[in-house]
Amino acid sequence: MSYEELLDMKPYSLNREDKHRFLTNRLVELTMKHKEGCSEYSAILNSIGFRVDEIHSYEQLPFLPVRLFKELDLRSVNEENIVKTMTSSGTSGQAVSKIYLDRATASYQQKTMVKIVSEFTGTGRLPMIIVDCPSVVQNRQMFSARGAGILGFSILGSKKMYALDDDMKLNVDELKLFIENHKGERILLFGFTFMIWQHFYKELLRLKDEGITFDLSNAILIHGGGWKKLINESVSQEVFFKSMNDVCGLSDIHDYYGMVEQTGCIYMQCECGNLHASIYSDVIVRDPFDFSVCEKGKRGIIQVVSAIPESYPGHSLLTEDEGEIMGEDDCPCGRKGKYFRIFGRLKNAEIRGCSDIYAEMFNK
Amino acid sequence: MQKCSISNVPNAEHIEFMTGDICQLERVSDVCPRRPFDEEVMDFLNDVSKELLSGGIARGNTDVVTWAFWIRKSAMVQRQKEYQKSQGKSILWGRGVVFHIAPSNVPVNFAYSLAVGLITGNVNIVRIPSKHYEQVNLIVKAINKCLDKYQELQKYIFLVRYERDRSINDYFSWTADCRVVWGGDQTISDIRMSPIRARTTEITFADRFSIAVIDSDEYLQKVDKRQIAQNFYNDTYLTDQNACTSPRLVVWMGEKKEKAKKKFWEELHNVVMQKYEFQPIMGVDKMAKAYMAVTLEEGVSIASREDNLIYRVSCSKIITELAELKGECGFFWEYDCDDIMELKELCNDVRCQTVGYLGPKETIEPLLYSGIKGIDRVVPIGKTMDFDFIWDGYNLFERLTRTIQISI
Numbered sequence: 001m002s003y004e005e006l007l008d009m010k011p012y013s014l015n016r017e018d019k020h021r022f023l024t025n026r027l028v029e030l031t032m033k034h035k036e037g038c039s040e041y042s043a044i045l046n047s048i049g050f051r052v053d054e055i056h057s058y059e060q061l062p063f064l065p066v067r068l069f070k071e072l073d074l075r076s077v078n079e080e081n082i083v084k085t086m087t088s089s090g091t092s093g094q095a096v097s098k099i100y101l102d103r104a105t106a107s108y109q110q111k112t113m114v115k116i117v118s119e120f121t122g123t124g125r126l127p128m129i130i131v132d133c134p135s136v137v138q139n140r141q142m143f144s145a146r147g148a149g150i151l152g153f154s155i156l157g158s159k160k161m162y163a164l165d166d167d168m169k170l171n172v173d174e175l176k177l178f179i180e181n182h183k184g185e186r187i188l189l190f191g192f193t194f195m196i197w198q199h200f201y202k203e204l205l206r207l208k209d210e211g212i213t214f215d216l217s218n219a220i221l222i223h224g225g226g227w228k229k230l231i232n233e234s235v236s237q238e239v240f241f242k243s244m245n246d247v248c249g250l251s252d253i254h255d256y257y258g259m260v261e262q263t264g265c266i267y268m269q270c271e272c273g274n275l276h277a278s279i280y281s282d283v284i285v286r287d288p289f290d291f292s293v294c295e296k297g298k299r300g301i302i303q304v305v306s307a308i309p310e311s312y313p314g315h316s317l318l319t320e321d322e323g324e325i326m327g328e329d330d331c332p333c334g335r336k337g338k339y340f341r342i343f344g345r346l347k348n349a350e351i352r353g354c355s356d357i358y359a360e361m362f363n364k
Numbered sequence: 365m366q367k368c369s370i371s372n373v374p375n376a377e378h379i380e381f382m383t384g385d386i387c388q389l390e391r392v393s394d395v396c397p398r399r400p401f402d403e404e405v406m407d408f409l410n411d412v413s414k415e416l417l418s419g420g421i422a423r424g425n426t427d428v429v430t431w432a433f434w435i436r437k438s439a440m441v442q443r444q445k446e447y448q449k450s451q452g453k454s455i456l457w458g459r460g461v462v463f464h465i466a467p468s469n470v471p472v473n474f475a476y477s478l479a480v481g482l483i484t485g486n487v488n489i490v491r492i493p494s495k496h497y498e499q500v501n502l503i504v505k506a507i508n509k510c511l512d513k514y515q516e517l518q519k520y521i522f523l524v525r526y527e528r529d530r531s532i533n534d535y536f537s538w539t540a541d542c543r544v545v546w547g548g549d550q551t552i553s554d555i556r557m558s559p560i561r562a563r564t565t566e567i568t569f570a571d572r573f574s575i576a577v578i579d580s581d582e583y584l585q586k587v588d589k590r591q592i593a594q595n596f597y598n599d600t601y602l603t604d605q606n607a608c609t610s611p612r613l614v615v616w617m618g619e620k621k622e623k624a625k626k627k628f629w630e631e632l633h634n635v636v637m638q639k640y641e642f643q644p645i646m647g648v649d650k651m652a653k654a655y656m657a658v659t660l661e662e663g664v665s666i667a668s669r670e671d672n673l674i675y676r677v678s679c680s681k682i683i684t685e686l687a688e689l690k691g692e693c694g695f696f697w698e699y700d701c702d703d704i705m706e707l708k709e710l711c712n713d714v715r716c717q718t719v720g721y722l723g724p725k726e727t728i729e730p731l732l733y734s735g736i737k738g739i740d741r742v743v744p745i746g747k748t749m750d751f752d753f754i755w756d757g758y759n760l761f762e763r764l765t766r767t768i769q770i771s772i
Contacts, residue, residue: 040659047658047665065652072659288644290671301644320648346645351604351692352469 003108006307011116011278012335016328019279019337020057026307027058027315034313037076041313059284059293063303063316066097066261075100077311086148088260097261102311109264109308112280113152116266119335120254121156121220127182128157129175129219131191131200133164146192148263149224153190163191163200170203172212179214186218192225193255196244197235204247217249224256224266228344237273257342261314262306267340272332274339281306283340285325286318296325301346320346374531382492382504383511384522389489392539395519397458398485400765401444405482408514410437415506427472428499434751435479443483443753447761455768458485459565460541462764465491465555467547470607471499474523476751477544482520484764489522489536533558540564542764548608567763569608569756572717573687574748576611577704579723580624592722593631595746599720601640602749606692608756609718609741609748613686613697615707617723621700629667629674636673636694646693647672653691660685667698682710704731712736717756720745 006022014022032052034041041064050062068074075082081102088097101109130150137147154160161178165171179187191200204214221244230240237255244250257275258266265281277283284293285300294300302321309315322343331339373379376386398405413432415421422428433439447456462481466474474492481488492500504523511518526532537543537558545552548571560566576596586592600610616625654677658664663680675691678698686697687710701707704727710716711731716738721728722745732739740757743750753761 043658043662043664044655047654049665049668064655065648067648067652068655071652071656288647288672289642291647301648318648318651320645322644346648347643349604349643349645349649349693351606352602 003104003307003310006280007108007111007115009279011119011280012276012337014279015336019282022279023282023305023307024056024058027061027305028052028055030307030309030315031055031061033310034076034315038074038313040072040074041076058282058305058316061305061316063305063318064313065318066259066320069097069099069261069312069314070095073098073100074314075312077102082311086260086263099261099263099314100312105309105311108310110152110155112264112278112308113266114155116268116278116280117153117156117222120222120268121188122186125156125158126186126188126220127159127178128154128188128190129161129163129178130154130157131163131189131196133166133168134162135166146225148260149192149258150190152263153188153222156188164195168195168199170199170207172203172207175214179216184218186220187216189216189219189221189250191223193223193227193240194225194229196221196223197230197233197240201243201247205243208247214248217251219250220252220254221250222254222256222268224258226342226344231344259304259317259319261317262304262308264308265304265306270331270333270335270339274326274331274333275341276331276333276335277338277340279337280308283323283325283338285323285340288346291318294325296327299324299343302340302342322346374535375526375529378526378529379532380525382523382525383508384518384524388519389522392461392487392489392519392522395461395487397460397487398520400447400456400458400484400761401440402483402485404514404517405485405520406437406440408510408517409435409440409479409482411510411513412503412506413437415510416502421506422502425499425502428502431472431475431479431503434476440483453770455770456765457768458487459764459766460486461489461539462486462542462544463489463491463536463540464544465546465551466493467551468493468495470546470603471497472503473546474500475503477546478521478523480753480760481544481764484761486542486764487520487522489524489540491536492523492525494525494527528554530557537564542567545569565763567758567760570715572608572715572756573690573713574609574611574718574720575613575615575707575710575716576720576745577615577617577701577707577723577728578624578628578721578745579727580616580618580621582618582723583624583628584620586722589627589631590634592745593628593635595744596628596632596720597635597639598746599748601636601694604693605695607749611696611718611720611748612690613699613710615699615701617701617704617727625698629676633670633674640673640694642673643693650675650691650693650695653689653695657686657689657697660689682706684710684713686710687713687715704728705734707731708734708736711738713738717741718743718748720748 035045055061082100083103084101084106086099132150137150163171163175241253255269256266267275267277269275282305284303286303287294287300299322302319302323304319305316323340325338325340328338329336371386372390413436416428416432422432464477466477474490478488478490533555537560541564543560543566545555545568552568552570603610654666654675657677661683665678667676673694675695676698682699714737718741719739721742
């Protein structure tokens with residue numbers, strides 16, 4: 001079946017059996033497509049003796065460690081069909097993932113994102129405040145994950161403003177005016193969790209002390225990018241929620257889980273605080289010891305599958321995140337599909353040995 | 365103890381002395397080097413050994429126990445006899461001051477370096493790892509306790525800790541008559557920023573890789589297969605397969621290769637299952653390595669496995685990239701070999717260090733005599749980590765002494 005058919009369905013509408021059937025078909029199809037189109041992927045499948053006739057469920061399909069997209073150039077279509085290359089936002093010196101998109105894949109990503117997020121924001125565009133600086137989206141040939149996220153979400157905005165300038169300072173006057181102009185309307189706020197905390201929340205808090213306040217009680221905040229930096233500052237999800245609420249009245253707050261290697265299929269946090277898999281993708285938790293599938297409630301390594309990627313073999317990936325499935329089809333919020341939580345990144349291995357290089361990496 | 369009011373040592377306040385003090389350190393150049401196997405030095409080391417072995421101080425730290433056995437007087441006297449044989453009329457003497465830079469992730473390595481420096485008659489400044497290890501503490505404590513009785517030897521041992529500091533490295537390097545650098549290529553190139561004097565020699569332990577060669581027929585005849593697995597475990601998993609001596613590639617010789625492999629990996633799996641502390645990311649690391657490996661060349665395949673303890677990647681011909689694409693924590697290349705000379709190109713790499721060997725000696729000899737630049741050691745499986753005066757292709761005993769030629 002084609003991806004367009006899947007796009008016609010509502011993101012959280014399928015129960016386990018139906019979703020399983022759809023996804024298995026599509027993912028097997030993608031596996032064969034990439035085997036055909038990507039020689040590295042084909043070599044990998046051959047090396048493990050992959051046979052498609054043995055696959056009855058997408059849980060049995062091979063998965064690639066996401067790291068491979070940093071080490072290898074993996075694509076399944078000719079170079080001239082690539083319209084966009086996305087990169088992960090690695091810090092300097094680190095290798096970055098390179099994700100090659102053709103027209104169809106890029107368009108699926110965008111459409112999927114809109115379908116998923118609209119479930120939370122409602123159809124129709126909203127005035128949008130992007131809690132970031134404009135320069136992050138300037139180079140459109142090479143998208144960073146941050147830039148790609150912003151551009152992806154921007155499509156949901158009618159009027160848009162960047163809340164920060166390129167020095168990461170809050171545009172106080174502009175923000176004031178924007179909120180004023182859209183009084184009574186629902187506003188969409190979007191940004192990366194740490195940016196929001198560091199450059200938005202902290203500034204609002206400071207301004208509040210000076211008597212300058214902003215009312216965002218009618219807004220919805222969608223944020224992603226992980227909690228690592230905030231955990232270092234001892235800011236938990238609860239603290240984050242409460243602080244945002246206290247400082248500007250925000251209460252409709254949704255985290256999301258996603259990665260540049262599977263852009264589009266984001267996992268939104270529902271009103272009950274759970275991350276949800278839509279019908280376009282799924283999460284499988286694997287036991288680190290033997291990669292067997294973990295039951296509900298058992299902590300393991302997150303594998304993500306996505307029905308989107310046609311131009312690169314990224315439809316089944318093993319992340320380096322730890323998480324657990326909390327349930328399926330029965331979240332009190334009413335959405336179908338698996339719901340889960342993420343505990344964060346797996347620890348680097350502590351390795352003994354003669355060479356000092358590892359130790360120095362740890363010391364830095 | 366004398367006071368030294370003003371120190372010439374740069375950033376002296378950043379140096380933590382585990383053994384010795386700044387005053388004595390400043391006068392190291394005035395200390396007389398000694399004759400190798402000096403009685404007092406041997407007695408001292410023997411006391412340290414006793415201290416560690418008695419009362420179970422080192423219990424649970426096999427690496428400390430092994431070191432303690434290595435420095436026993438009886439073992440040293442044995443070595444002394446061997447060296448006297450080759451000495452002839454010439455006189456050997458310590459070179460002077462040796463500056464050792466120990467690696468930060470092999471806890472007892474500093475102690476071997478120190479023991480060799482001492483037994484060859486030198487004054488030793490040892491930079492020990494800044495990471496805190498129980499093993500280091502045990503050894504340092506034993507050394508300090510025993511040093512109380514050996515006042516004279518206090519001038520010969522300085523165990524120091526400092527964060528990376530160029531000026532301190534400069535000072536110690538310039539003071540040294542010999543510099544011993546462990547810790548691989550990066551550490552060597554860092555430390556080489558600090559010049560040494562013209563006559564000063566240097567021993568560097570660069571990044572190396574090692575292999576195992578197993579004759580399948582001989583292996584299948586062995587009765588103690590469990591012990592062999594245990595030995596191989598010690599060669600590899602005990603250091604997360606990240607020691608320069610840990611085999612990365614297992615080469616199978618002989619006729620019954622498949623049968624031998626099956627048994628060998630099965631036995632190893634039992635040991636690993638029982639002993640290895642598996643960390644969740646390791647399976648991901650090994651899978652990523654394996655998948656990268658198979659994209660290198662045709663004919664590379666990954667052995668099926670029950671779990672993530674052992675990853676085996678076999679290649680149908682020796683590819684030189686396998687030296688670079690090294691996995692850790694139980695990631696093995698495998699190669700079926702009919703003629704030992706097929707390894708020539710790989711072993712011609714100067715980085716090729718140890719061969720853990722199980723098989724008849726005659727099989728590997730042609731390779732060793734073929735003019736290759738690699739392979740410094742051929743040792744039984746289980747002995748790749750055994751330290752000796754000959755290490756990494758250097759005769760440390762010879763490198764740390766001066767030979768006074770006497771032809772009168």
